[in-house]
Every structure is written in C-alpha cells, then in structure tokens.
Amino acid sequence: MDVKNFDTRPVALEIKKIVVENESTNTYIFEYPLNGKPGQFVMLWIPGFDEKPFSIAYDDGKKFWLTICKVGPATEELFRFKVGDKVGIRGPFGTNYEVKKGEHIAVISGGYGAAPMYFVTREALAKGVKVEFLTGARNEDLLLYRERVKGLGGVNLHLSTDDGSVGHKGYITHVLEKLLKEKKIDKVFACGPELMMKAVGEIAEKADVECQMSVEKYMKCGFGVCGQCAVDDTGELVCKKGPVMPWKYVKKLGEFGKYHRDAQGKKHYF
Ligand SMILES: Cc1cc2nc3c(=O)[nH]c(=O)nc-3n(C[C@H](O)[C@H](O)[C@H](O)COP(=O)(O)OP(=O)(O)OC[C@H]3O[C@@H](n4cnc5c(N)ncnc54)[C@H](O)[C@@H]3O)c2cc1C
Numbered sequence: 001m002d003v004k005n006f007d008t009r010p011v012a013l014e015i016k017k018i019v020v021e022n023e024s025t026n027t028y029i030f031e032y033p034l035n036g037k038p039g040q041f042v043m044l045w046i047p048g049f050d051e052k053p054f055s056i057a058y059d060d061g062k063k064f065w066l067t068i069c070k071v072g073p074a075t076e077e078l079f080r081f082k083v084g085d086k087v088g089i090r091g092p093f094g095t096n097y098e099v100k101k102g103e104h105i106a107v108i109s110g111g112y113g114a115a116p117m118y119f120v121t122r123e124a125l126a127k128g129v130k131v132e133f134l135t136g137a138r139n140e141d142l143l144l145y146r147e148r149v150k151g152l153g154g155v156n157l158h159l160s161t162d163d164g165s166v167g168h169k170g171y172i173t174h175v176l177e178k179l180l181k182e183k184k185i186d187k188v189f190a191c192g193p194e195l196m197m198k199a200v201g202e203i204a205e206k207a208d209v210e211c212q213m214s215v216e217k218y219m220k221c222g223f224g225v226c227g228q229c230a231v232d233d234t235g236e237l238v239c240k241k242g243p244v245m246p247w248k249y250v251k252k253l254g255e256f257g258k259y260h261r262d263a264q265g266k267k268h269y270f
Pocket residue numbers: 041051052053054055056066067068069070071072073074075076112115215216217218219220243260261262
C-alpha cells in the first residue's frame with residue numbers, strides 16, 4: 001500500500017481489533033501506515049452518519065490505534081461497529097508534541113488524553129528521554145492506559161482519582177504542582193479537559209517550565225478549509241495551528257478555559 005500521508009482524501013479501513021478499555025471507552029486498531037506523530041489527529045468517518053476528530057493513540061508505521069469515549073450520537077454509532085467493519089480515515093492532521101533527546105518530561109492527562117500521552121511517552125523513551133506519566137480520573141475503573149504504561153518500564157507513573165480509590169485523592173494537577181517543586185522537569189505535555197489544561201499551563205508557568213497542550217475545538221474538515229475551529233480572539237484555526245500548541249500561545253486565546261462552540265458556532269460556557 002502507498003505509504004504517503006492521506007492528505008485530505010479518506011481511505012476506507014477495516015477495524016482489525018477492538019480493545020474494550022472500560023464501559024464507555026474502546027481502542028480501535030487499524031493496520032495501515034498512517035505515519036502520524038504524537039499529538040496529531042485523524043478525521044474518522046462513520047459511513048452515512050458523521051465524521052469526527054480523534055487523536056492518534058499509537059502508530060508504529062504499520063498499524064495505528066484510536067482510543068474513543070462514547071459521549072454522544074456519533075461515538076454511540078461507532079460503538080455499534082464490529083471487527084471487520086469499515087470506516088473512513090483522513091489524516092494525519094495538525095501539530096505534534098516536540099521532545100528532544102536527553103530531556104526529562106512530565107506528561108499529564110485526564111480521560112482519553114492518556115492515549116496520546118502514551119504515544120508521546122513511547123517516542124520519548126526511544127529518544128532516551130525520562131518520563132513522569134501523570135493521569136487522573138473520577139475513579140480507578142476510568143483510569144486509562146495505566147497497565148500499558150507500566151508495561152513500558154522505566155516510566156514514573158503518578159495516578160490520582162477523585163474518590164481516592166487509587167493514587168492521590170483529588171486532582172492530578174495537585175500531583176504535578178508537587179512534582180515540579182521536587183524534580184527538575186524540562187517540559188510538561190498536557191491533554192485532557194480544557195479546564196484541567198488551563199490549570200496545568202498556569203502551574204507550569206509558575207514553575208518556569210515550558211508547556212505544550214492539545215487544544216480541542218469543534219472541527220469539521222480538519223485541514224483549514226471550513227473555518228469551524230477558528231478561535232477567539234485571534235481567529236486562527238486550531239486544526240492547523242494546533243491542536244498541540246505552547247501554553248505561552250494558548251493563554252492568549254480569549255476563549256480558552258471560558259467557553260467552546262458547538263457545530264452551529266453557539267457558545268457553551270464551562
Ligand atoms: C483534535 C481532537 C482530538 C480528539 N481526540 C479524541 C480522542 O482521542 N478520543 C475521544 O474519545 N475523543 C476525542 N476528541 C473528541 C471527539 O471528537 C468528540 O468526543 C466526538 O466528536 C463526540 O461526538 P458525538 O456525536 O459522539 O458527541 P456529541 O454529543 O456531539 O459531543 C460531545 C462532545 O464532543 C464535542 N464534539 C462533538 N463533535 C465534535 C467535533 N466535530 N470536533 C470537536 N469536538 C466535537 C462536543 O462539543 C461535546 O463537547 C477529539 C477532539 C478533537 C478536536
């Protein structure tokens with residue numbers, strides 16, 4: 001099969017494997033040389049239904065994974081798909097996390113954000129980078145990628161749950177704040193709910209540590225044509241300028257941490 005990127009055309013791919021992560025999250029495995037980087041995303045077309053953006057959870061050049069939470073109509077429809085069914089994939093799109101040899105990084109996530117953070121962790125380890133992996137969830141059952149990260153070896157795993165069922169009781173951002181006081185960290189990467197990432201950006205800035213985060217805005221085309229993901233107040237398109245952006249840029253986006261827009265452009269305040 002041709003190895004070049006898909007550019008903007010969809011490719012019909014068979015779902016090769018589905019890993020059930022928990023009651024509302026599945027990982028879909030496709031065999032295809034997507035050649036995506038950690039932080040980039042694809043547009044997944046659910047035939048006859050809708051097309052939605054999803055971060056690449058892993059890509060080894062031969063197969064790639066998407067970890068998807070069932071949250072509404074499109075993802076509910078996708079969860080009816082079985083191994084052997086086909087979906088359309090466009091991409092990879094957008095910017096990626098940038099890690100350099102010899103660094104010591106902290107990656108922090110909430111929810112499905114653990115998936116792209118796992119991908120960046122694997123890339124970082126291959127470059128000899130030390131990784132602190134922080135992830136939090138409401139309870140133990142909802143913590144994603146914990147066992148996979150343990151399986152990598154050589155990663156310091158920090159967990160938190162709101163109910164204290166495992167790890168620190170409370171927010172994972174509290175764990176980050178403490179960690180940045182105790183260890184010399186070169187960069188923080190974040191992926192998760194917007195309000196969590198805002199807190200991460202502020203904590204990293206206070207500790208004078210560079211921070212990159214994945215900004216998620218409503219996307220339709222994924223490659224800068226439709227204008228749906230234009231952000232206030234700069235008007236730039238998150239699908240092209242992002243989704244991974246440095247905190248020093250994100251903090252200047254007037255809407256970040258305040259509201260997001262739906263398919264019609266209507267504002268929804270957090
Ligand atoms: C760059 C990027 C990467 C993402 N990566 C993942 C991922 O790895 N795993 C995952 O489970 N989800 C991911 N999402 C979110 C995912 O796109 C939405 O959960 C999905 O589109 C929900 O559709 P729905 O019809 O099931 O739910 P809805 O009820 O329509 O929406 C549920 C939530 O998802 C948001 N959403 C819906 N459609 C879109 C859209 N087209 N673009 C952006 N947000 C949307 C809504 O604003 C709402 O907050 C990502 C979003 C972006 C922008």
